[in-house]
Amino acid sequence: MSQPGSDNPTDQPGADKARDQSIRDEKKWWLDSPANIKLIVWALAIVCVLLFLADFFYHKHGHFDFEQWPGFYAWYGFLSYCTIVLTAKQIRKLIGRDESFYEKEDSDTNNELDNE
């Protein structure tokens, strides 16, 4: 984050514009296109469907009975993931604080003395 009084030249408004311009002029990357992102998501969905169906075509060796349920790992993974992320989101309301809660100083390297 740029701070007032910072001596970093890219923090000047003029430099900002120049940087934006240079980013616009850059070559376009494959991932820059939203259509390609959609492609990745669809590919992921198809892989998931195939993996789910794979459960019907091999004999599963497990230690527990519930491992034999079709797609046990698939939905256990999906639900675990959602539970973790959505619970954490709620926990954030409880324990989230402003960045300067403990320390006014930044943990970025800007205020570090040169020791390289």
Place this chain on the structure above:
Amino acid sequence: MSSLNPAILFVIGALLLPLMPANARRYVALLIPLIGMALVLLTPNGSYGNITLFGLELTTYRLDKLAFVWALIFHIAAFIGALYAFHLKDTVQQTAALMYQGAAIGAVLAGDLLTLFIWWELTAIASVFLIWARRTDRAYRVGMRYLIIQVGSGVILLTGVLFYYHDTSSLAFGHLGLGTTATLLIFIAFGIKCAFPLMHNWLQDAYPEATITGTVILSAFTTKLAVYALARGYAGTEILIWIGAIMTAFPIFFAVIENDLRKVLSYSLNNQLGFMVVGVGIGTELALNGTAAHAFSHILYKALLFMAMGAVLYRVKTIKASELGGLYKSMPWTTVFCIIGSMSISAFPLFSGFISKSMILTAAAAEHYTWVWLVLLLASAGVMDHSGIKIPFFAFFAHDSGKRCEEAPAHMLWAMGIAAFLCIAIGVYPDALYSILPYPVDYSPYTATHVITQLQLLMFSALAFAVLFISGLYPPEIKSVNLDTDWFYRRAAVKVMTPIAAMVATASNGLFASVGKVSSGSISGINSLFGPQAWLSRTLDSTGMVALVIGALLIFLGFYLF
């Protein structure tokens, strides 16, 4: 000659380092781990460096199958760390790193508890300089907190060792097990360094505040030394299964909402330690092999992830997820290496985490710890989130932050490249790692069941991410800090202690003031009698003096007569 303790080599190197010119120092830092590794590889298993000190039998160098795994990976980590830090000219960091690595190796090779204690404390003292080397006030305070807790662990260890010696008249570092006060104290000392739940927060407090290269080096040694010590002393201690299971689960929630990506990795490190602790707790041959293998592969992929984040911090000057994104355009190599680290820690088939973590999960299932197994599986989905997706996604992809920088320096890329190569090599050819494990391995990770179920778990976790992210439910990266147990000593204790300290200050001031009054009163009293102007100090003429003496003698005579 080959039975020279490599730790001694590191310590001598560290002591000589400040005398060398800057250019020589970085080559020496690279060379010492290689020589040390050669020493360990050439030494047959056995006990060396037996000395008697004040009547105590010490085995300062014990090499066996368990110690070998840790000694080897510590040397590899030391080499990779030195390569990553090749640009440094800072003597403090170079010396501290060598000393710290040597101490960790010495502790792993210690055959008795007293030698262990000495190296244990040296790891604490040497490593704090990797934090202080940032030379900011903030780093100074963090380092102090870190040092107090680390040295505290050592003091508890020493107390336990003394009790243990009193109980058993032996200092041998073998299986200890819980049951006596002595072994409980030693257990707590190990637990602090291993970041057990509620004793964990020094890790997330300190590691993200160390220097760019310091964090990479710190991540490999302290906590894995503690895992080794637990595996040596407390294998099969059932409570470790539950402690470990909690360790795998709770840091995940913090990792998901943490903004500082090096702190995310610190929580993730804590979660990975949980798997190893569960393995120690189960204590079967498969489980202990799993713990050793997981420590080995974990050190590599965790260092790799910290190196990738360090490279970002080095180039972009920030490591906050809220400020990053789109860096794959500027740092393609770092991106690729980071993804390899992410896939390793998430335990994708063909990557190192898969062949080690699955041993621990299988061991838990084989012993019918159903709930523990379900927690470990949930934690595996959590790893997929914070280390598998969050780290690479928010640093290198996500929305383009507009930040453009150079690719990481060549030596950093080489260090990452070596770690990435080893992550894949272990995953593709696990037998190499399996052959050095403490017990014979009768385990095959690449069965259809393992591969398909693991892929199901991971890909459906990824699908869950896609669904949550696209629907906007995924928690955004925002500038914030999250409270953890450090709040108790950074805030609550300060809040409680400040009025108490103020009361003590007032009381002592009052006390000293009244003491002052009394003393100044008595001093002025004495002064008025004996002071320069006082009657008794006055220079009287000799007649008066004689009269005084005669008077005094008459009084004595009076006492004598009556």
